[in-house]
Amino acid sequence: MNNYQLMIKADDKQVVLERILQVARYRGFLISGIHAQVNTGTNIGTIELLVRSERPIELLVDQINKLIDIKEVKVDNSAPQQCIA
Amino acid sequence: MATEKKLTGGSLLFNVLEQHGVEHVFGYPGGAIMPIYDALYDSNVEHFLCRHEQGAAFSAVGYARASGKVGVCFATSGPGATNLITGLADALADSIPVVAITGQVATSAMGSDAFQEIDIFGLSLACTKHSFQVTDINDLAKVLHQAFAIALEGRQGPVLVDIPKDVQLAEVNGCLDELVSLKNKVKLPPANVGSAIALLNQAKQPVLYVGGGVGMANAVDELREFASITGVPSVSTLKGLGAIDPEDENYLGMLGMHGTKAANLAVQQCDLLIAVGARFDDRVTGKLNEFAPNAKVIHFDIDTAEINKRRVADAAILGDLKVNLPALAIPLSIATWQGKCQQMKVDFAWDYNHPGESIFAPAVLKEVSDKMPKNTCVTTDVGQHQMWAAQHMLFDDPSNFLTSGGMGTMGFGVPAAVGAQVSRPTDCIVAVSGDGSFMMNVQELSTIKRFQLPVKIVLIDNAKLGMVRQWQDLFFNGRLSETDLADNPDFVMLANAFDIKAKLISKKSEVSDAIEDMMNHDGPYLLQVKINAQDNVWPLVPPNTANDKMMEST
Numbered sequence: 001m002n003n004y005q006l007m008i009k010a011d012d013k014q015v016v017l018e019r020i021l022q023v024a025r026y027r028g029f030l031i032s033g034i035h036a037q038v039n040t041g042t043n044i045g046t047i048e049l050l051v052r053s054e055r056p057i058e059l060l061v062d063q064i065n066k067l068i069d070i071k072e073v074k075v076d077n078s079a080p081q082q083c084i085a
Numbered sequence: 086m087a088t089e090k091k092l093t094g095g096s097l098l099f100n101v102l103e104q105h106g107v108e109h110v111f112g113y114p115g116g117a118i119m120p121i122y123d124a125l126y127d128s129n130v131e132h133f134l135c136r137h138e139q140g141a142a143f144s145a146v147g148y149a150r151a152s153g154k155v156g157v158c159f160a161t162s163g164p165g166a167t168n169l170i171t172g173l174a175d176a177l178a179d180s181i182p183v184v185a186i187t188g189q190v191a192t193s194a195m196g197s198d199a200f201q202e203i204d205i206f207g208l209s210l211a212c213t214k215h216s217f218q219v220t221d222i223n224d225l226a227k228v229l230h231q232a233f234a235i236a237l238e239g240r241q242g243p244v245l246v247d248i249p250k251d252v253q254l255a256e257v258n259g260c261l262d263e264l265v266s267l268k269n270k271v272k273l274p275p276a277n278v279g280s281a282i283a284l285l286n287q288a289k290q291p292v293l294y295v296g297g298g299v300g301m302a303n304a305v306d307e308l309r310e311f312a313s314i315t316g317v318p319s320v321s322t323l324k325g326l327g328a329i330d331p332e333d334e335n336y337l338g339m340l341g342m343h344g345t346k347a348a349n350l351a352v353q354q355c356d357l358l359i360a361v362g363a364r365f366d367d368r369v370t371g372k373l374n375e376f377a378p379n380a381k382v383i384h385f386d387i388d389t390a391e392i393n394k395r396r397v398a399d400a401a402i403l404g405d406l407k408v409n410l411p412a413l414a415i416p417l418s419i420a421t422w423q424g425k426c427q428q429m430k431v432d433f434a435w436d437y438n439h440p441g442e443s444i445f446a447p448a449v450l451k452e453v454s455d456k457m458p459k460n461t462c463v464t465t466d467v468g469q470h471q472m473w474a475a476q477h478m479l480f481d482d483p484s485n486f487l488t489s490g491g492m493g494t495m496g497f498g499v500p501a502a503v504g505a506q507v508s509r510p511t512d513c514i515v516a517v518s519g520d521g522s523f524m525m526n527v528q529e530l531s532t533i534k535r536f537q538l539p540v541k542i543v544l545i546d547n548a549k550l551g552m553v554r555q556w557q558d559l560f561f562n563g564r565l566s567e568t569d570l571a572d573n574p575d576f577v578m579l580a581n582a583f584d585i586k587a588k589l590i591s592k593k594s595e596v597s598d599a600i601e602d603m604m605n606h607d608g609p610y611l612l613q614v615k616i617n618a619q620d621n622v623w624p625l626v627p628p629n630t631a632n633d634k635m636m637e638s639t
Binding site: 065 | 206207210211214215217218235388390392393394
């Protein structure tokens with residue numbers, strides 16, 4: 001089981017967080033931790049998502065990128081592989 | 086451009102629909118969508134009342150697939166909305182542009198477990214490309230424009246817009262925004278044409294693997310030009326049927342679980358697989374790590390997420406097929422391979438000789454195919470009849486064969502035929518169904534009756550859930566479990582109850598005249614074709630097996 005940390009930027013739109021979580025679960029990634037906040041000035045949400053899976057992370061990155069409200073998805077290889085409170 | 090006239094949300098909806106060229110919608114009214122149905126009264130949009138919201142959703146899918154336009158369906162809140170879900174899931178799996186409008190309880194009642202309240206917005210996440218809930222009348226027009234843009238752009242798909250009743254009733258300035266086009270938020274990398282051309286030039290035994298994306302991209306002409314210039318032997322997925330001219334000497338038919346022997350053997354032997362708008366679905370590949378084991382892969386697609394999803398591509402060509410296919414259309418020297426493929430096509434041609442007097446479904450469907458007029462659109466349900474239709478009927482365009490590919494939804498065929506007939510009123514529409522599937526949306530015969538749609542229904546009747554029965558026989562030691570449908574209704578009497586002319590045939594000698602009668606009848610017609618309950622679909626690649634290890638009979 002591999003751990004990955006994703007850094008996601010998204011428009012602050014309805015249920016965007018639910019969409020990301022649904023895609024992660026459906027595509028076979030267990031969620032170890034999440035931290036999300038919105039910049040009220042820009043209405044851009046920043047989501048740090050820690051997931052684990054046997055599957056390659058590119059599979060999840062590509063699928064999250066397809067969501068309409070997503071602006072950017074990056075895999076943070078430098079982040080410590082632990083749950084974010 | 087703004088107008089000063091005040092509009093209700095319901096009226097604004099129809100203005101936007103008309104702005105997007107929507108002429109027909111499919112739906113079913115109810116409490117939480119009554120303001121929209123009230124506004125319908127004054128609109129120029131023609132509404133087709135279906136008899137179940139699932140029928141409305143499938144009719145919208147059939148309409149979209151047959152016409153290339155966006156299909157639109159309406160449902161009320163709660164059960165009306167949940168009844169749409171199977172149709173939306175079907176549209177998502179097969180990338181069909183549909184906009185679904187659902188009524189919702191008033192915003193003040195939302196979240197209170199109100200009568201006919203369901204969180205359809207939440208339920209939609211897994212079965213739509215995108216969804217909206219409009220809680221402010223000032224957002225409605227913009228959201229509706231976005232819904233159409235999202236449904237159509239990139240990889241197409243269904244979009245749901247949930248509109249609470251008070252928003253439908255609220256008034257707003259009738260501001261008809263300019264139609265907007267979404268910008269590609271993900272910039273596609275430049276197509277890797279150079280490496281793909283190198284792979285093409287190196288290939289001695291290439292195969293073109295054609296999927297439903299070709300029709301979606303409106304790239305049939307470009308694909309045929311590519312096939313003609315390169316001379317590459319081609320195979321098709323279920324959803325790709327019609328993209329390649331079925332009479333093309335290098336076309337080998339459908340591949341996969343029930344594909345032709347020639348198509349599957351060619352793919353297994355090829356050294357280059359050129360996937361065009363196809364996604365290496367499990368029903369196509371069989372055992373994935375033994376699929377086309379010697380082949381390099383060039384993968385054309387509009388969806389970045391399909392590249393390397395199930396098979397690593399040696400060259401990925403992302404973007405519009407209409408642009409990218411011509412860029413790789415170069416002549417190849419593959420005469421020996423072409424000859425081998427053409428010989429396999431001859432050696433493994435279908436055999437329509439069938440002993441006895443019982444009717445052989447493949448022969449019936451071939452004869453229907455031979456006798457149907459040009460531009461006939463065929464829909465199917467799901468099961469044995471679907472595979473026989475795919476194997477034995479010929480289609481000259483993807484929009485002429487509508488079948489539930491990804492989702493495999495029984496009950497698709499008749500309502501999809503309703504949508505197809507509405508979109509193409511002068512074309513012949515044939516729904517090929519099975520006795521199991523037919524009963525799943527049989528209420529849509531009432532829609533056919535109401536609008537006097539001249540749909541021809543060919544009902545292949547083995548009084549079984551035939552495909553499940555076949556698998557129980559082959560893979561579950563013949564333990565037949567809940568697949569007997571001997572208590573089916575009298576289908577001729579049932580059709581007659583909806584004022585639909587119908588006929589039952591059970592002997593080979595009756596087939597030709599019955600097909601002639603059906604095709605010559607002006608109105609709707611149901612032809613019930615009784616077949617042997619033990620007839621199987623062949624060939625069959627067993628589950629988790631390589632495609633060259635197909636079963637051809639028991």
